[in-house]
Amino acid sequence: MRGAGLLLPFAGLLAAALAWAAGAGWLVSVTPVATAFAPLATFEALQQLVQGSDLWVHVAVSLQRVAIGLVFALVLGIPLGVLTGLSPLFSKTTTPLFQFARMISPLSWMPIAVMVLGVGDAPVYFLLAFAAVWPILLNTASGVAQLDPNWLLLARSLSATRRETLLRVILPGITAHILTGVRLAIGIIWIVLVPAEMLGVSAGLGYFILDSRDRLAYSDLMAAILVIGFLGYLLDHGARSLHRRWLHA
Amino acid sequence: MNAPLVDAALTGADTATPVLGAHGLSFAHAGVGTVFDGISLAIRRREIVALLGSSGCGKSTLLRVLAGLEKPATGEVRFLGQPQAAPHPRSALVFQQPSLLPWLRLADNVGFGLDFAHQPRAGKDALKARIAAAIEAVGLAGREAAYPAQLSGGMAQRAALARALAREPELLFADEPFSALDAITRAEMQALLVDVVHRWHSAVLLVTHDIDEAILVADRILLMGGRPGHLVQEWTVDIPRNREDHPDGVAGLRLAILAALRHASP
Numbered sequence: 001m002r003g004a005g006l007l008l009p010f011a012g013l014l015a016a017a018l019a020w021a022a023g024a025g026w027l028v029s030v031t032p033v034a035t036a037f038a039p040l041a042t043f044e045a046l047q048q049l050v051q052g053s054d055l056w057v058h059v060a061v062s063l064q065r066v067a068i069g070l071v072f073a074l075v076l077g078i079p080l081g082v083l084t085g086l087s088p089l090f091s092k093t094t095t096p097l098f099q100f101a102r103m104i105s106p107l108s109w110m111p112i113a114v115m116v117l118g119v120g121d122a123p124v125y126f127l128l129a130f131a132a133v134w135p136i137l138l139n140t141a142s143g144v145a146q147l148d149p150n151w152l153l154l155a156r157s158l159s160a161t162r163r164e165t166l167l168r169v170i171l172p173g174i175t176a177h178i179l180t181g182v183r184l185a186i187g188i189i190w191i192v193l194v195p196a197e198m199l200g201v202s203a204g205l206g207y208f209i210l211d212s213r214d215r216l217a218y219s220d221l222m223a224a225i226l227v228i229g230f231l232g233y234l235l236d237h238g239a240r241s242l243h244r245r246w247l248h249a
Numbered sequence: 250m251n252a253p254l255v256d257a258a259l260t261g262a263d264t265a266t267p268v269l270g271a272h273g274l275s276f277a278h279a280g281v282g283t284v285f286d287g288i289s290l291a292i293r294r295r296e297i298v299a300l301l302g303s304s305g306c307g308k309s310t311l312l313r314v315l316a317g318l319e320k321p322a323t324g325e326v327r328f329l330g331q332p333q334a335a336p337h338p339r340s341a342l343v344f345q346q347p348s349l350l351p352w353l354r355l356a357d358n359v360g361f362g363l364d365f366a367h368q369p370r371a372g373k374d375a376l377k378a379r380i381a382a383a384i385e386a387v388g389l390a391g392r393e394a395a396y397p398a399q400l401s402g403g404m405a406q407r408a409a410l411a412r413a414l415a416r417e418p419e420l421l422f423a424d425e426p427f428s429a430l431d432a433i434t435r436a437e438m439q440a441l442l443v444d445v446v447h448r449w450h451s452a453v454l455l456v457t458h459d460i461d462e463a464i465l466v467a468d469r470i471l472l473m474g475g476r477p478g479h480l481v482q483e484w485t486v487d488i489p490r491n492r493e494d495h496p497d498g499v500a501g502l503r504l505a506i507l508a509a510l511r512h513a514s515p
């Protein structure tokens with residue numbers, strides 16, 4: 001029955017490709033450049049790109065930025081989340097602030113980030129970390145709140161040290177929640193990444209999109225869009241299966 | 250066969266010392282007031298004591314105080330004759346829910362915490378043997394590599410019992426350990442509990458509000474009641490095991506306890 005499980009998603013993709021071809025066909029009648037947007041031209045460009053080395057460099061740079069942004073978000077988000085989950089005082093003090101900050105599109109910080117951190121990778125890391133820290137923080141906090149009180153009793157009945165309680169009960173106990181946060185964070189990072197790479201950097205998928213536009217290489221641009229979607233899908237899939245494997249469900 | 254060696258230091262002259270002795274215990278939750286007051290009790294070695302009482306009378310709180318997880322407002326608890334300042338390594342807990350750690354395999358759940366800094370040092374092989382014996386005793390041999398999500402409720406509670414046994418407890422604290430199980434599994438678990446604690450030479454404090462469970466399992470039954478809670482009455486159960494085979498004795502004691510319960514709650 002595996003075939004049937006793949007059939008529907010495949011049909012969906014095929015329908016989208018047909019709609020894309022139809023849309024591109026109509027667009028050609030308006031502006032002739034649009035032939036470059038059509039599926040066939042795009043897939044030819046994609047084939048060229050995949051065989052060359054340029055695209056891979058941009059992909060590698062982008063993925064590295066994702067990883068670094070995520071690490072910053074984890075380093076900040078997990079301790080703050082644990083603190084929020086454990087201390088009602090801290091939670092009450094910071095919740096409105098966090099909810100406020102969370103609703104500001106990270107990209108609105110862009111000009112200030114570039115001014116303070118200079119042109120280059122640093123403002124991109126800042127934006128990605130700033131976008132990703134909230135889901136990690138909030139999920140960590142709710143993980144702490146949902147810890148089984150009996151686990152803590154068990155730890156106390158074993159006269160566990162603080163360190164043992166933290167490393168053997170609390171952290172593994174909230175890891176599933178942290179992984180949920182990571183999955184959401186990766187989704188957000190991936191969305192913020194491309195616009196964040198459109199300013200002041202000279203590599204990465206966002207840069208590649210702008211560069212394709214400037215070269216009038218619209219088939220490359222469309223191919224990059226496909227690559228972005230595909231990589232995002234893979235990242236999300238990876239985060240999901242990590243979550244499943246941790247829970248052994 | 251798989252029962253652990255009896256601790257040589259404990260088999261000698263001091264067998265008369267109770268495992269657990271409590272004197273004049275009282276406890277108050279902030280804001281709620283006194284939960285129980287004036288509680289004294291002793292649990293002898295290898296004795297199964299059931300603590301019976303209506304919901305909310307303070308059984309779980311008393312159990313936590315006796316287990317060293319909470320400090321009493323007044324009174325003291327002695328474990329094997331020594332004042333108990335922290336939970337004793339030779340005591341173990343079983344809760345109403347199995348509360349296994351879902352990220353650990355069964356064997357690691359059963360051995361959880363045996364390597365903690367404040368637990369008695371034991372060799373790796375000795376620990377492995379203890380874990381294996383506990384798993385075997387609860388009938389889960391062969392499932393060592395399973396994760397909790399792969400176990401049924403009854404199996405998970407067996408695993409929780411094994412986790413307590415692996416500590417070779419002198420005293421097992423169990424707070425309504427079977428009340429979340431279906432009737433058939435519960436009866437099996439009651440029989441299993443009696444079997445394993447006899448083999449492990451452990452004493453048990455079993456909190457329950459199931460009168461039949463108390464009668465079928467315990468050597469002695471304490472009835473708790475009133476507000477603040479105190480010990481109302483106690484019975485020594487001298488019905489021979491298996492007690493299901495002595496319905497008259499069981500029914501008689503049951504009626505006596507029911508009558509006392511009615512008196513205890515006006």
Ligand SMILES: Nc1ncnc2c1ncn2[C@@H]1O[C@H](COP(=O)(O)OP(=O)(O)OP(=O)(O)O)[C@@H](O)[C@H]1O
Nearest residue numbers: 278279281284303304305306307308309310311458
């Ligand atoms: N953490 C707490 N803070 C304040 N009050 C509490 C707390 N835990 C329990 N209490 C109160 O203490 C009293 C005794 O609770 P306890 O859980 O010991 O009763 P119990 O006999 O075990 O009840 P049950 O049979 O329902 O488990 C109850 O009135 C309860 O509301």
Ligand SMILES: [Mg+2]
Nearest residue numbers: 308309310424
């Ligand atoms: Mg209770």
